[in-house]
Amino acid sequence: MSILRRLPLLAAAAAVFLVGFWFLAGHRLLLRHISRATGRQEVEVIGCWNCHLPRSRTELRRGRPHPEPRALAPLPNGLLAVACGPTREIVLVDPAAGRAQPPVPVPGDPAGLAVAPDGGLWATLAGPGLVVELDPATLTERRRLQVGLRPAGLAFAAGGERLFVANAGDGTVSVLDPAAGRELARVEAGREPFAVAASPDGARVAVVSRMASVGRPDRIPTSELTLLDGRSGRVEARIPLPSCHLSEGLAFTPDGSRLLVPAVRVRNLLPIVQVARGWVMSSVLAVVPLADPTPRLLPLGGPETPFPDPGGIAVDAAGRRVFIAGGGGDEIEVLDLEALLAAADALDPAAPEDFSLNRHFLRRRFACGDNPRGLALLAGAEPLLAVAERLDDTVALFRPDGSLAERIPVGRPVREDPVHRGDRVFHDAGYAFQGAFSCRSCHPGGHTDGLVYDFDIDGIGRNMVLNRSLRGVAGTAPFKWNGKNPTLQRQCGPRFAMVLTRADPFPEDRLEDLVAFIQSLPPPPPLAGAGRVAGIDTGAVARGEAIFFRDRRRDGSPIPPSGRCVTCHPPPHYSRFQKADVGTRSPWDGSGEFDIPHLTGIGSKAPYLHDGRARTLEEIWTAEGVGDSHGAVTDLGKTGLNDLVQFLRTR
């Protein structure tokens, strides 16, 4: 009884204790707990949802996935196959009837489509790393083959006896024997091989890489055009495309003598002040004669009329025309093939760049829907150009004169949401000076172009910094290498317009949408197979993990907290979200302290360090390392360093 009488008193004492504890230490402890678990620094209201629904806000702002048609493939039965990656569906469109059939689910996100000589439809599925053969009438799966990471484009060669698949995720090309259903070889290509085309006779295959190869930051970036034998898959030539990157399409000329590659021409070695003169980013068509594979770079845009983010390309052999999709300006360019080749032949690669050269071969530009990607020519009494309008979820059919014949919605209609609106902002070049480039022009797929830029706001030639990936940045504030931007709104706000886009800043509502889109981007996936050699687990990842979390050297002596990897790179984001000095300051840097980058997807983020001086993870601690200034590593030896690198590649 006495206890019962004292119960209110005990409860009151407990309440006083809890409130006191909360004010004295609890709030701080819980904040630290949430921060450690999620990496979030800006928690408004503390609660379980902060950890257990870490992306709830983003999820709430993202509705159902949109179809986002990207790749197109005309089928022998007159239908048009459309790949809808986010919804993991393929849609058959009937151009004659002007409507789409109900979408058919496939076991992954389709990225590329190709039609075999026997009429079968083949698709790459990026997520699971598969190519699947589908029945062209019903889209029923016939069989599947495993290829490399994140396959994108594909093409048949050697009369259909070979299928070439560009594996964007691991920089390889799979050479397949479709009849036998097996992979004959996996050939290394450039960085992020993306589009594939076979020559008209099927004897050769070309693969273009979307990213510039990792090189020294003070050299002109170069992406690779890989030329392979159409039967053996042997690499015949690796053709450098200087200053070119972000290519997502290529085509042979009808006679097979030249390759046509739309690309972004980037001049990142110039200070950003040159944006206002049209110099930093422009679009080109690389014409590459196979007899003399020196690329001729012809401008797709003209003075004050840029043609940002070129992507898909289609060559009309009969009409002697070339169609190119402009993803940043929502336009299609029509080029005269003969005039184009004549201009390319007459071009001296060493001559000063003529921004008005397209007057010789540009025949027409016409508007299309938002973010046009894949193009396809449809044969018929009246030839039509099919355009995948990704952000409008439609496929448009245009006549050669640019007039719209039909616009066909694909997939189930989805309501607009902030993330999707932000996707539009991200890919819209209209927010930059003269509409010359979009966010995507430096951040393909929300990732990074891997280049170093000189922002002139703190002086030309000073504080040159590596472009950082936007993938997985949610919850990793602050931003910028100097850690001065506490939010993405600040990062992409008016100051950004002043130093980069040199135009009006994003309207406030658009800025919020853009941030929602950026926060929705997942981190790059870890490199599958890291630490495995010939399929055998060498134990390197487990040993590397032990090194990452260790607090003692190999000789048993303690490592001070400042020398432990985990001190600055704690999971789950592997960053403490503060600045640190790891001894990488150069004479051109204003400070030696830089924001600690998060390490999720680090294997796909080369080059490394704030100015991109380390081309590989190894170089962080070898060529560019100074003693133990960037973690205690000098006792590791080469095998220990390799273990650490293999572990990091799995994050």
Add this chain to the structure above:
Amino acid sequence: MKLSPVLLAFSLAAAGLRGQADPWRQPVEPRRPALLYDRFESFDRSDGLPSDKVTTVLALADEVWVGTDHGLAVRRDGTWRSFTPDDGLPHRYVTSLSLDERGDLWISTLRGLARLSGGRFQVYRQTDSGLMNDVVYHVVADGPLVWAATAAGLSCLDTRTGSWALWDHENSIMHEPWCYALAVGPDRTWVGVWGGGVVELERSTGLWREYRDPDGEMEIDLLRDDGPIHDVSSFVAWDQGVLWQATYFGLSRYDGRRWRSYLAEDTGLPGNFLNHVSARGHTAFLAGDQGFAVFDGETCVRYRRAPDGGCEVSIWRDGAEAECRHLDTAPADDYVLWAQGGDSEVWLATGRGLSHGWREGEGAPSPAPDQENQDGNH
């Protein structure tokens, strides 16, 4: 006890699978008579090689690749073309060459490993990749794997994943990390270690085995056929169930059960200082400091320059010289660093140029040896 037919079938299948992976139980080609080449031609700087000191050679169906101490060269359609560090080669001194299944050429040098693909060199160094050390003595491409024997251990690159595996004296059985040569067979990789004999990696299990000279580092073979003839391995080669170890103190042969040792005095080897051995079937091609030889374990045919500029061919059987012949033409030099042989021709890297020998009865030089055997491995 009655054996279940299912169990019996399973056991037989398992035995068959084991046999397939067992490098010591390989189908063996019928024994062939000792090879005899009777014509030689040579190439040097005057023909377009970057140097007279040729260190390695790789003959393919339609071209011959040559490594020298001053660069790389290739002969196509009768014309030589050279590559130097100015072209992207990581170092002028080329130690070995290997062609992978994709048609890319792998080049080991004294300052890194390179892959020549589509006309461009991609370089791997110890500072920017998992390559164990920049001093690479031997490279072997085997399927998607590229093995590199370096001065600080063994590296293996899985070209499909971009991952490296590294082994040295701290994480493997090898006595010391100075790896000089490699041989790759079914589920096995053998490494010739400078002072550590031969080590064997069973790839499917990750298990290591070491073969050392029971006589230690003594420079005489106290007890014949008791193991590798010496711990200092200069090269190893494997084919069809036979492993050869070249040393600077003689030759060893291992068939999975017993070791045999061979010395110049009683076998006819081109000296006991052997630089290189390659294998084809049960025949070894030996490069030494006193010429080169073709040896099948019983018969040895040794080629050495004669004072008149011709070639002295000495045929040894049963421990004694049985026959001697004289040829009008000879290899460029008796100091031979690399020998790649086939049924009807042989390519020799010598201190004074590249030499090519063939059987005159065969007419014009025939196609190169099988590409399977291009670098002394399967």
